[in-house]
Amino acid sequence: METSHNGDELARILATLANPHRMRVIAALAHERNYVSALARELGISRPLLQLHLAKLEAAGLVTAAFELSADGKAMKYYDTVPFAVTLTPQSIALAARTLTTEEGDS
Amino acid sequence: METSHNGDELARILATLANPHRMRVIAALAHERNYVSALARELGISRPLLQLHLAKLEAAGLVTAAFELSADGKAMKYYDTVPFAVTLTPQSIALAARTLTTEEGDS
DNA sequence: TTCACCTGCAAGAAAAAACTAGCATGTGCC
């Protein structure tokens, strides 16, 4: 659950979510957790590209990763969504904007 | 008020909001409507840059513009925020992802 | 051993976004 974010955190979450591939990743993982290679096949994108997007999603705290050994001993990296709820309104943006650290201390 | 968005629309809104300058613009306009030049001074950024961000905000439907004549006859372009409320959850993303048109018809 | 599957990483190309600099228009006022 998300309550208050600082501005940079919120900006990162929004930037991360604002991508078709990553939206589909969230959608796929919300349906069922999966490991990288299988997910890449499901989404029809290359594995390196998927890994890039997964890394961003994980960095934003929107998905989690866990290693698991398959029945035949292969190391699989399973990803799953992290439950989140962010509400965007002009007011919530205004509040978050107060804590932006992007240089310039607005005097 | 926002209810359901198609995926592309949501992606655009998120991408638009995911920028420090634009977050500050929303914050400033939520506080009080303003015209371009004054807003640029308030935020401490160049006018052309602000116009770029305002154009994106307007394209995403997050702010509106209206021309107004000042007391001394100058044409001022006033901007104001549009009330919006977008809630982001894994489910809402999943729903929106269904209507993404970014090429590939996932067979 | 070879094949099929899993992971990770990094270098470089391609595309998109952000930003600057500059010049155009117009107004009213001194």
Added chain:
DNA sequence: GGCACATGCTAGTTTTTTCTTGCAGGTGAA
């Protein structure tokens, strides 16, 4: 007229993001 303010637009640079290609490692099974 010249100054100060408002708007607009565009060309070009810089920066960031996205994506591809290709290689590395590991496992179990035929």
